[in-house]
Amino acid sequence: MIEIVGHIKRLAVGFGTMTSFGPETYGESFADVYDQWYGQITDAEATADFLANRHRSGPVLEVGVGTGRLAQPLIQRGMVVVGLDASASMLAQCPRSVHAVRADMAALPFAASSFGSALCAFNTLFNLPSAQSQQDFLNQIAHCLAPGAPLVIETITGHGLGSSNDSSLGVSRVEVDRLVLSATTVDADAQTITGQHVDITSCGIKMRPWFLRWTTPTQLDELVDQTRLQLVERYATWAQDPFEASGELAISVYERLKD
16 A cells, blocks of 8 residues: 555655646546546536526537436426536437537537526636637537526635646545545636646546646636627525635636627
């Protein structure tokens, strides 16, 4: 065990130089455990209520639909959901009631004014590795939304991350037949977090890499200012608690400008 921990520490120090992440990396790495490990992240029912109260006519686009956990309560509210994800393994778990589309979110394959709303939950936007790729997505999603339709984005704010450059290693999960170690490296200048979950079971060791390039709410608004979108609401929670810059989470609602 000591040898394993020593190896993981060496991995953590070297994370900042990894360049092999693609649009499907996260989904392919976590699809088999995502709902088990992260099923409580983002309140699905509250998210559905929030979006349903702002939705215009037409289908909903969920970007980064994953296994369809957030899409299902939207469908239960009578909404047609188009779910986009780059990971085939994630989409394989989506219910058939979701109209699944496999594509990179930085290259949306949809016509103008196709959707009455769009959802980009739990840092999905930050899977795009640069400000430019995030800008490209925002340009394209504005094109895909009907005039007046909302884009709802859930993100961390980056508060507390902007002044640190460090690597950390910890124990994420301990089960009878599983030990999961979590290593991360924060690059404050690049606004990136590079991580690795090392999943150790009797079957062997599986590496589950992930990468985020965070954008602060102010920076996100600046990107949006270059599109046909405008900020209309921002909250700290799906229950619409007031947003504070010192908080950890932002629920931002942007609206497609009318022609």
